[in-house]
Amino acid sequence: MVVEAPELGKLAAILFTGIEAVVRQSWRDEALQQVVREEHALLVRELLPRHGGREVKRLDDGFLLEFEGGPSAVDFGLELQRALEARNGVVAADRRVVMRVGVHVGLVVHRDGDVFGEGVNLAARIEALARPGTLYVSESVARQVEGHLTSPPVRLGRGEMKNIRLPVAVYRIDPPDSSHRKPWLSRMRSLLSRGTTAH
Numbered sequence: 001m002v003v004e005a006p007e008l009g010k011l012a013a014i015l016f017t018g019i020e021a022v023v024r025q026s027w028r029d030e031a032l033q034q035v036v037r038e039e040h041a042l043l044v045r046e047l048l049p050r051h052g053g054r055e056v057k058r059l060d061d062g063f064l065l066e067f068e069g070g071p072s073a074v075d076f077g078l079e080l081q082r083a084l085e086a087r088n089g090v091v092a093a094d095r096r097v098v099m100r101v102g103v104h105v106g107l108v109v110h111r112d113g114d115v116f117g118e119g120v121n122l123a124a125r126i127e128a129l130a131r132p133g134t135l136y137v138s139e140s141v142a143r144q145v146e147g148h149l150t151s152p153p154v155r156l157g158r159g160e161m162k163n164i165r166l167p168v169a170v171y172r173i174d175p176p177d178s179s180h181r182k183p184w185l186s187r188m189r190s191l192l193s194r195g196t197t198a199h
Contacts, residue, residue, distance in 0.1 A: 009107030013073040013141065014119050015053070016103075016127035017044065017062040017080065022088075022096040036095055037061065043083050051076035056115050062099075062127075066115060070105050070137070070144035077101040077135045078175055102127025104138040104168070126170055139169040150176045 019040050044063050048055060051072045056064040067073040081099060088096040104126055106119025122138060130136040137145075142153040153171035 009109050009117055009119075011105065012108050012115070012119060013067040013070050013103060013105045014108060014115065014123035015063075015065045015067060015073045015077060015101065016059075016123050017065070017077075018059075018100045018127055019061050019084075019097045020099075020132060022093075022098055032094065036097055039087065039091075039095075040084075040097065040099075043080060043087065047076060047079055047083065051079070056113070064115070064120070064124075066108075070103065070141035071148055073103045073105075074135070074137065074141065074145050074149075074173060077103060078173070081133070081135060081175055098132035100127050100130035100132055101135040102130050102137070103135070103141050105140040105144065106138075122166065122168060125166060129166075129170065130172075135173045135175075137171050137173055139171065142169075142171040142173075145173070149173065 017040075019036070021036075040062070041058065044065070045055065048065065052068055053072065053076055054066045056066050058064075065073075065076075067076065081101065084097065084099050102123050102125070104119055104123035106117070106122060108115045108117045108119040126136050126138060136156075137153065142155075146152065151174050153173050156170045156172060
């Protein structure tokens, strides 16, 4: 009888994104849904290498991404939110989207290019909990980024958790003030026109 050795986990920061329409009815058109998802993918893939992240897989309305640690994942998440906000400023109203981001640092197992384990499951649950337009993180991430942000992570109260029990405390990380967003507007126009040309 052959006994397989247990798979060894590795500590990693897992980030999930999830997008939805600002006006829910605007996504009834499947062609428009596809355009919006492709633009989200364009933003993710443009920013990911700058933060040392890895695309694990694309999901229906978002991505599963992996980073070495919490700080790089949070920096990516905040920049992606800024980029998406700038994008919303240069597209038609029916193409505007909001995004949830959830990040957790925990043990994961790598297999066939995918990741599994409690670290992945918790990150997914935190992203599902996040309000659109926000970035929620676990306590392990909040500890790693403490002192590196313009405003400290805000621990969520019971009311904000809507009776959802998680084995970790959850924090909200607020984006920097709007002065950091202006440079994104011109970059966004050129990026989106490049993406349109590529199709």
